[in-house]
Amino acid sequence: MNQNIRNIAIIAHVDHGKTTLVDKLLKEGGVYRANQRVEERAMDSMDLEKEKGITIKAKNTSVHWKDKIVNILDTPGHADFGGEVERALRMVDGVLLVIDAYDGPQAQTRFVLRKALAHGLKVVIVINKIDRENADPAKMYDKVLELLMELNATEEQFDAPVVYGSGRDGYMMYHLGEEKKDMSPLFETIIEHVPPPFAKPDEPFHMLVSNIDWSDYVGRIAVGKILGGKVNVGDPVFVVRHSDGKRVRAKITKIFEFTGLGQREVESASAGNIVGLSGFEDVDIGDTLDVREEAHALPFTQIDPPTLEMQFCVNDGPLVGQEGKLVTSRQLRERLMRELKTNVSIYIEDSDKAGVYNVKARGAMQVAVLVETMRREGFELLVSRPTVIEKVVDGKRLEPYETVWIEIPDECVGAIMQNLANRKGQLTNMEKLPHSTMIEATITTRGLIGMEIDVVNATSGRGVLSHLFKEYGPYAGEVLTRITGTLIATEAGETTSYALVMCQERGKLFVNPGEQVYEGMIVGENPRNEDISVNAVREKKLTNFRSQGEGVAAGLTPATKLSLERSIEYIAADEFVEVTPKNLRLRKRILKDVERRKAERSAKKSGE
Numbered sequence: 143m144n145q146n147i148r149n150i151a152i153i154a155h156v157d158h159g160k161t162t163l164v165d166k167l168l169k170e171g172g173v174y175r176a177n178q179r180v181e182e183r184a185m186d187s188m189d190l191e192k193e194k195g196i197t198i199k200a201k202n203t204s205v206h207w208k209d210k211i212v213n214i215l216d217t218p219g220h221a222d223f224g225g226e227v228e229r230a231l232r233m234v235d236g237v238l239l240v241i242d243a244y245d246g247p248q249a250q251t252r253f254v255l256r257k258a259l260a261h262g263l264k265v266v267i268v269i270n271k272i273d274r275e276n277a278d279p280a281k282m283y284d285k286v287l288e289l290l291m292e293l294n295a296t297e298e299q300f301d302a303p304v305v306y307g308s309g310r311d312g313y314m315m316y317h318l319g320e321e322k323k324d325m326s327p328l329f330e331t332i333i334e335h336v337p338p339p340f341a342k343p344d345e346p347f348h349m350l351v352s353n354i355d356w357s358d359y360v361g362r363i364a365v366g367k368i369l370g371g372k373v374n375v376g377d378p379v380f381v382v383r384h385s386d387g388k389r390v391r392a393k394i395t396k397i398f399e400f401t402g403l404g405q406r407e408v409e410s411a412s413a414g415n416i417v418g419l420s421g422f423e424d425v426d427i428g429d430t431l432d433v434r435e436e437a438h439a440l441p442f443t444q445i446d447p448p449t450l451e452m453q454f455c456v457n458d459g460p461l462v463g464q465e466g467k468l469v470t471s472r473q474l475r476e477r478l479m480r481e482l483k484t485n486v487s488i489y490i491e492d493s494d495k496a497g498v499y500n501v502k503a504r505g506a507m508q509v510a511v512l513v514e515t516m517r518r519e520g521f522e523l524l525v526s527r528p529t530v531i532e533k534v535v536d537g538k539r540l541e542p543y544e545t546v547w548i549e550i551p552d553e554c555v556g557a558i559m560q561n562l563a564n565r566k567g568q569l570t571n572m573e574k575l576p577h578s579t580m581i582e583a584t585i586t587t588r589g590l591i592g593m594e595i596d597v598v599n600a601t602s603g604r605g606v607l608s609h610l611f612k613e614y615g616p617y618a619g620e621v622l623t624r625i626t627g628t629l630i631a632t633e634a635g636e637t638t639s640y641a642l643v644m645c646q647e648r649g650k651l652f653v654n655p656g657e658q659v660y661e662g663m664i665v666g667e668n669p670r671n672e673d674i675s676v677n678a679v680r681e682k683k684l685t686n687f688r689s690q691g692e693g694v695a696a697g698l699t700p701a702t703k704l705s706l707e708r709s710i711e712y713i714a715a716d717e718f719v720e721v722t723p724k725n726l727r728l729r730k731r732i733l734k735d736v737e738r739r740k741a742e743r744s745a746k747k748s749g750e
Contacts, residue, residue, distance in 0.1 A: 146210050147339055148333060149416060150213070150214055150234055151231055151237050152214060152215065152240060153238070155248035159270045163240060164203065164216050166312045168205060169312070170207070170312075203400055203401075204401050204416075207333075210333055211415075212332060213416045215234060232366075233366060234367075235263065235264065237254075237258045237263050238328075241268065241270065241286055243274055244274045244282075246281070247282075255289065256293050259294075265299055266302060266303055269304060269305070270308065272308055273311060279306050307325075307327075312324065313325065314326070314327040341368060347368065348371065348430065348433070350430055350431075351366050351425060351427055351429045352365060353366065353427065360421075363398065366416070367414070368415055373394060374409060374410040375397055375409050378391065378393050379433055380434070382431075389435060392421050392423070393421050394420070394421045427483075448502040450591075451501070452503075453501070454524070456523065457523055458497075458524070459524075459720055459727075461660065461720075465722040468522070469521075478490045478501065506711050517721050522722045522723075524720055526715075527714060530588050535614075538616065540617065541588065541614065542613075544590055545609065546567070546583050548581045548583075549578050549579070549605065551577075551579075551605075554600055554604075558581060562583055562585065565586075566589055566621050567583040568584045568585070585609075586618045591711050594607045595712075626667050629665050630663070630665070630735075632677050633679050635679035637654070637655050638680065639655045640682040641677055642655060643697055643698055644680075645665065646666075648666070650666055650667045650702055652664065653701050659679065662734065663730075716731050716732070717731060
């Protein structure tokens, strides 16, 4: 064992302050110079992470405190990125469980803690944000203990040490009411309670690849904890494939240690440390690196299966290629296959149709992040509505169910309960909080699609929804998730104020004047559950008379613009989201009105 190293992961529900806490640990660990400007949430390095304010990819860093090295993995807090959390836990010996002193344990807290306990990891409880208004740190600590009991923690795990403080303000303390100084109590608790990494320095070198990094200079970098022996630059190793057990020769060309916010090259690394190794033509997450040719593959934790499936298709719309450079079937397939290399929690399959690929994932947020990344890279594509992955067991049709927690203002309870009933959700618990109400329910994954936006609308943005996969249960029958129809453009061209004012009388608009539309594109929402064809490009006939409708644009309401995630959840089964680097458009799968009607008639006949 290497007594000077501690490997920990920071786990928590989304927005409980993990990444801000890491900022302060980095600062106290001397990562920043005295006069250096400290960037907030420095570990959230992806543009999308900064924009959304959430962590998407698990990332490594390292802090030197006194004579010890603390390797820290910052993990996502959103349920859709659970694969990143599970992978990170393979590399560490303990976890910092960060709990908001006002919100307490939430859905994702339960998920990540269950995983950590199953791995036998030591837990350090951090009650964070104790400076929040109405915070009750003592009560939240009791709730964590209740959760540990509920999750069948061992006696040793139940006796987890606790520190209280504020990551934002940079202080921690052993007991409430102590002097607010610095982060030392947290560092000391980590060193004392988290064991040094379990590793075998006397054995030949071997390591499980838990993550993949990429460098334009050296290509793929295998990241993981060295489980035994020592590795030097130039050493020959074998890659034992996780997928088929094949052995491939390779030579270590570079070794990277994580330090602060970056990496540094070293000549050698020993058992217990988390490092990055390069020199492989092809290496995947779950592969084993070993100096012995006869070595067996190390066990790799199975990741929870995906529950949603959707189609990624080549854009076949009239405006294809005008805004993106990457539009072909081959380019789309290559990009999706590249995603498989680093994202272990999604599955991608070729469908029986050319240019259509089935993508299986954990949630709409996970897919939206992939699509958003692709559009920024210059891709154009079509994305379908998510459908749930069903199973048949003993002749019975089963579908995934989730536990959902919704925190809402008291006056919105009636609207949310009605929404739950429409989606066939079953109420399991309701708790009155100081300024809100917490509803707990069981609902099908189908019923959950699009519900987050309904909660935002019903509560004017004050509601918070979180969910967690529960189990596969009996098929619940038809679930009504969208009760509105659409306004469909009948003509191609540029939208005019004159036409949109008339369209607006039919419903809510998704386009503004001066936008390009085409036949079959969805330009608005009809409050009734039926589709209406509208002409959004009609121009006003010019005459010598001043008409009553002069200055008509003044009565035009600005269009509602849906985010990518919302668009994916909004569309119906016969619709697509067209994604380009510059625009999001909603459209029917079949653009021509005549062909759509034919398809509807043949579908009715086959159903009779």
